[in-house]
Amino acid sequence: MDQFTLNLLFVGASFALYIGIAVWARAGSTAEFYAAGRGVHPVTNGMATAADWMSAASFISMAGLIAFTGFDNSSFLMGWTGGYVLLALLLAPYLRKFGKFTVSEFIGDRFYSPTARLVAVICLLVASITYVIGQMQGVGIAFGRFLEVDAFWGLLIGACVVFAYAVFGGMKGVTYTQVAQYCVLITAYTIPAIFISLQLTGTPIPALGLFSEYTPGGEPSGVYLLTKLDQIVTDLGFASYTEAHRDNLNMVLFTLSLMIGTAGLPHVIMRFFTVPRVSDARWSAGWTLVFIALLYLTAPAVGAMARLNISEMMWPNGTEGAAVSVETIETDPRYNWMLTWQKTGLLDWEDKNGDGLIQYYNDGSEALAARAAENGWEGNELTNFNRDILVLANPEIANLPGWVIGLVAAGGLAAALSTAAGLLLAISSAVSHDLVKGAIAPGISEKGELLAARISMAAAIVVAVILGLNPPGFAAQTVALAFGLAAASIFPALMMGIFSKRVNNVGAVSGMMAGLLFTLIYIFLHKGWFFIPGTNSFADTVDGSLLGIQSTAIGAIGALLNFAVAFGVSSMTAETPQEIKDLVESVRTPRGAGAAAADH
Amino acid sequence: MDQANQTPAVDKEGRTYWKANIRLIAWSLAIWALVSFGFGILLRPLLKGIEIGGTDLGFWFAQQGSILVFLALIFFYAWRMNKLDRFYGVDEE
Numbered sequence: 001m002d003q004f005t006l007n008l009l010f011v012g013a014s015f016a017l018y019i020g021i022a023v024w025a026r027a028g029s030t031a032e033f034y035a036a037g038r039g040v041h042p043v044t045n046g047m048a049t050a051a052d053w054m055s056a057a058s059f060i061s062m063a064g065l066i067a068f069t070g071f072d073n074s075s076f077l078m079g080w081t082g083g084y085v086l087l088a089l090l091l092a093p094y095l096r097k098f099g100k101f102t103v104s105e106f107i108g109d110r111f112y113s114p115t116a117r118l119v120a121v122i123c124l125l126v127a128s129i130t131y132v133i134g135q136m137q138g139v140g141i142a143f144g145r146f147l148e149v150d151a152f153w154g155l156l157i158g159a160c161v162v163f164a165y166a167v168f169g170g171m172k173g174v175t176y177t178q179v180a181q182y183c184v185l186i187t188a189y190t191i192p193a194i195f196i197s198l199q200l201t202g203t204p205i206p207a208l209g210l211f212s213e214y215t216p217g218g219e220p221s222g223v224y225l226l227t228k229l230d231q232i233v234t235d236l237g238f239a240s241y242t243e244a245h246r247d248n249l250n251m252v253l254f255t256l257s258l259m260i261g262t263a264g265l266p267h268v269i270m271r272f273f274t275v276p277r278v279s280d281a282r283w284s285a286g287w288t289l290v291f292i293a294l295l296y297l298t299a300p301a302v303g304a305m306a307r308l309n310i311s312e313m314m315w316p317n318g319t320e321g322a323a324v325s326v327e328t329i330e331t332d333p334r335y336n337w338m339l340t341w342q343k344t345g346l347l348d349w350e351d352k353n354g355d356g357l358i359q360y361y362n363d364g365s366e367a368l369a370a371r372a373a374e375n376g377w378e379g380n381e382l383t384n385f386n387r388d389i390l391v392l393a394n395p396e397i398a399n400l401p402g403w404v405i406g407l408v409a410a411g412g413l414a415a416a417l418s419t420a421a422g423l424l425l426a427i428s429s430a431v432s433h434d435l436v437k438g439a440i441a442p443g444i445s446e447k448g449e450l451l452a453a454r455i456s457m458a459a460a461i462v463v464a465v466i467l468g469l470n471p472p473g474f475a476a477q478t479v480a481l482a483f484g485l486a487a488a489s490i491f492p493a494l495m496m497g498i499f500s501k502r503v504n505n506v507g508a509v510s511g512m513m514a515g516l517l518f519t520l521i522y523i524f525l526h527k528g529w530f531f532i533p534g535t536n537s538f539a540d541t542v543d544g545s546l547l548g549i550q551s552t553a554i555g556a557i558g559a560l561l562n563f564a565v566a567f568g569v570s571s572m573t574a575e576t577p578q579e580i581k582d583l584v585e586s587v588r589t590p591r592g593a594g595a596a597a598a599d600h
Numbered sequence: 601m602d603q604a605n606q607t608p609a610v611d612k613e614g615r616t617y618w619k620a621n622i623r624l625i626a627w628s629l630a631i632w633a634l635v636s637f638g639f640g641i642l643l644r645p646l647l648k649g650i651e652i653g654g655t656d657l658g659f660w661f662a663q664q665g666s667i668l669v670f671l672a673l674i675f676f677y678a679w680r681m682n683k684l685d686r687f688y689g690v691d692e693e
């Protein structure tokens with residue numbers, strides 16, 4: 001059986017599984033559709049939330065970004081897990097006690113203002129649409145590889161599948177489908193990692209393998225894997241893997257943005273509204289992080305090991321010997337993955353100096369300039385290696401069996417599709433329920449509301465595809481921008497709503513507006529207006545940027561601004577009314593929580 | 601909202617409960633920041649001497665250690681708070 005058929009089989013089987021579970025679970029409990037999480041054990045809820053949360057950015061993109069940068073991209077690891085501490089300590093139990101279903105409802109009630117609710121909805125929409133762009137990138141790459149077509153066609157086909165998946169809709173609300181998706185996703189991520197860890201270090205646990213001795217082919221080498229990797233990448237003129245090269249300020253702010261953004265993402269927060277009790281909301285956040293950590297502890301090992309494997313493949317005779325020949329790449333079955341990925345346009349090489357070999361090195365490195373001149377190298381010949389292909393290509397690079405490759409394809413699609421579809425649903429309900437019904441046309445019929453939901457979903461996906469064709473960065477970087485926006489707008493409003501009785505309607509609205517606009521404009525100034533390339537005024541580097549802060553890190557500053565403006569404005573305007581102070585008191589005490597009340 | 605069977609909003613007990621909660625949150629967040637921003641980024645040079653698997657302790661904290669501490673923190677907070685809820689009699693029976 002060839003690889004293409006095998007991929008099709010795995011992807012088909014996993015989809016059949018999700019649909020099967022959705023149909024089975026729905027039959028018995030149509031009425032509980034909106035409250036999918038209620039009555040579900042915290043462990044199960046944690047697993048479902050983990051599937052919801054881990055998207056193309058975590059599964060497809062993150063390890064690749066770590067692989068090619070090393071320590072400096074640890075921010076993704078700390079940021080996307082550390083946010084759960086904020087969520088568990090500062091938001092989840094209180095929002096559960098509040099007992100409604102959406103984030104904008106809480107903001108509208110706590111700040112006793114329809115305007116606050118409207119502004120919250122706009123913040124959610126901006127963050128969610130940016131998030132969807134990143135997901136669509138991942139979907140495009142996964143479909144491109146899996147159907148062996150150009151990434152552009154992969155994106156278009158993927159968009160149609162996501163749309164169908166989201167319209168089918170109910171699948172999203174069913175917790176057990178997400179549990180199945182989590183199982184597919186985590187198996188697909190860890191199995192190849194275990195194989196590769198065994199090959200390189202003899203350790204079956206990748207997270208430990210990362211810090212073990214390098215034992216190629218079972219022979220002890222006397223050096224650690226990371227020492228070996230550092231040596232190889234510096235030999236090729238690249239920055240070392242384990243050292244810090246980024247300035248501390250940007251790294252701290254970037255990590256903080258991802259953390260605060262995680263705690264401000266509506267589709268994650270919503271999961272904690274519907275657990276049975278306040279104490280379960282606390283446990284549930286912990287279990288979610290357990291299931292996320294299984295992937296996040298493996299990811300740095302995947303990145304480091306893949307970087308080592310790729311470097312060794314390009315330099316089969318060692319970094320001092322001759323590079324791999326074009327003929328080997330085209331004929332040796334071990335290099336087949338390069339030919340298949342070349343078709344997607346995301347990987348390419350060119351024998352610039354015509355010596356029949358492909359030299360992969362850092363042509364910007366001064367240390368290597370002498371060697372390059374001596375040997376007649378005319379620049380790096382591995383001309384394109386898109387970071388986002390690394391995880392999907394990883395099992396092929398390590399020459400693992402065909403079924404592992406099929407499994408990874410299924411896992412990547414599960415991650416990207418579940419989150420993309422979930423976000424589309426969140427966008428459509430925000431538009432139809434909060435925006436159209438809540439503000440523009442309160443008298444709209446149920447049919448009209450549904451139509452508005454469908455139209456907004458279609459519009460969101462069209463926008464995401466158009467912007468996804470010229471994305472502002474690799475998938476995880478695009479998603480990081482979305483987190484910055486959520487960090488600057490939603491999280492501060494929620495936190496102040498719970499921990500301060502003083503912040504009033506005017507304060508909250510001005511805070512959210514200031515945080516969102518500041519962050520959005522700063523991102524547009526550096527990434528181009530609406531991410532259109534060439535329309536940016538500043539380079540997105542530490543030295544070229546407006547404030548010396550890169551656009552992915554600006555969300556933390558936006559959040560501080562939000563807090564400052566909200567407190568400042570509140571102190572100059574009217575005191576919050578007594579009933580709001582009572583509401584805050586009641587949110588702070590678990591007693592009397594009762595079941596979450598739906599006013600849908 | 602169902603506030604019928606609410607304990608009076610600002611009784612003394614309620615205030616101590618909230619103060620105890622804030623204190624717990626403050627300590628937990630201090631540890632949260634220490635392992636990530638501290639050991640993982642800013643204080644990494646101080647941990648240079650402690651070697652672990654071909655690199656230093658700061659690298660481990662940045663890529664794995666902080667995640668493990670985050671997990672411990674959330675579970676500790678949940679356990680401690682659920683105990684506090686019962687102690688101050690504000691738990692959901």
